[in-house]
Amino acid sequence: MMSVFSVVVTGQSLITRDVRQARDDRFDEVLRFLQQGDVAFTNFESTVLGRHGGWPTKGKYFGYSRPDVLDALKVIGFNALALSNNHAFDLGPSGVLSTLDEVKAQGFLYAGIGADMTEAAEVGHRRLGDRDVALLALDAGPGPANMYAGNRTAFRPARPGVNALKTVRKIGVPIGQMQALRALARELQMSDLERANYAQPEDPPEIDDKSEIDLYGTIFKQAETCGRLVEVDLQSASEHLAAIRESAALGDFVIAYLHHHHWEPNWQQVPSWVQGFARMCVDAGAGLFVSHGAPVLQAIEIYRRAPIFYGLGNFLFHTEPDESEWSPPEVWQSVVAACRYEGDDLVAIDLLPIVINGQVRVDGHETASGLVPLAATGDTARHILEQLAERSRPFGVEVAIADGFGRIVPRD
Known part of the structure; x- marks a missing residue:
């Protein structure tokens, strides 16, 4: 009998508050959808203030998290985290080292940062469900050179940091x-x-x-x-593609992840260089490509029967009150996507539309807005799915919409 395997992917998780006390039926629906996956994947869009300490490396867009948010992500159902993003270095090398300590202790499949460049570039491996799963996580900037990991040389020590796609x-x-x-x-x-x-x-x-x-x-x-x-540095790309090929040759299911802030003026538009790199990852053996950065939903493509999520927007988005940039409603709408496989064959992608700025109960009496994602309903759910369908159609993907859910079936 052919084995069944599922990977659930979400928008990025910029989480700075413990969300385990949130209570809402629509949040419970999101959790049920997420927890059906053998792999439940997100980008941890933060850094941990832990035993290594740290100091702010930014101005307005600085942020960090306490270790308990990783406990919350695990309780929600996540077991795989990308760590390569623009907030991973917000506490400097100390935050990178503390984040590594905490994700290792929690047993997550992770990739994207390291104590030096060699470690940051390593592919994460873990047995999830009935598959050996590999994760490669990259950040393409723009960011200062000193946020990216560096190896020790005769003239300088190693630098903890982020795995770069130059x-x-x-x-x-x-x-x-x-x-x-x-x-x-x-x-x-x-x-x-x-x-x-x-x-x-x-x-x-x-x-x-x-x-x-x-x-x-x-x-x-x-x-x-x-x-x-x-322009993607070809030497940098070739090294990462070689890592994908090596893992795929072992029979691993490979997830390739890219974070970047090279957004187009229209945030929904997919940059052509991202499409080119995503397809190179699939050609090298990745079974799934996921990207974050622009805080909105972008198109889905299926290339050589591998899903490519060009931008999944947000899942958890704990912003500061003075950040006024995030007013467009699209920032607060996304989907959770469940990719279903029989053996190595993608058979369907199911889509649950969500809203991120709804109100929920906390501790039985308080209300909090924007704390956790909620399943979208009615006209809002249809609007989210129709917008995603419109953006994906030029990439050859049709999204069927029924009863508040979306479904994509690969074409033969």
Whole structure:
């Protein structure tokens, strides 16, 4: 008899409060849906203040969590965590080390950070259900160089940090504007040393002098039209793809995870470089690709019968009161997706629409808004699923909607 295996994936979990006391029937529905999976996966979008201490490395968007939030994630039903994201370094190397201590103690399948670059790049392995599951977790920035893990050399110690998929952001400009920028650079009399000063703590970027210019840390590249260009470092990509191939060759079910903040002006739009990298991961042997970063739902694609979730938005989203950027309603709506396999064959993806800013009971009498996700109902549920269907249709995916749920069946 062919084995049945399921992987449930959610939006990112930016969790700073213990949610175990939340009570609501619609939250219970989310938990039942989540806990049906052999694998229940999210991105832990935070860092732990634990025995290693730490200090703030950011201004407004700084955040951290106490160890008990990991207890909460485990009680909710999660058993697999990506740790590679822009908040993983908010307490510096100390937070990375404390987070590692806590996720190891809880027995999660995890990947994405480490005490040095070698450890951060390791693929996590764990037996879940009837499958050996492997997890590779990456962050593509943008972020300062010192948040990414580094190995010890003869001249510097190891640096705990995040596993990087190296990328470079460039600004494409037509030839006329490029000539004007070159003239401006000459007028400013920028020296190589001055360029280096503005690149710190990064090293000065390498540029093609014929088609590019580095203007105070921003690389402009001659192009047909104006626009942002994100380029994946091929050496960095090849190393991560080799890790996927190695795990897949062992028969593992491989989850490839990418976090990034190279959002398009329309947050719902999938960046072309992300689609290219996702497909490379599947070609290398990943059975599932998941991405977070933009705080909204993006398209779903099925490529070579492997689900690609380009952006699952949020699942837990504990923001600070002064953060006014998150007012669009799409930020507070998402889905939980259950991917069902028979053997290695994807047979269906079931979708539960959720809202994240609803009110729940806490300790029997208080109400809290935005503490936990709730199953969406009625017109809201249909709207979430219809929007997801509209975004996914250009990728060849049809979402069937019935009774407040969505379902995707792969095409033969």
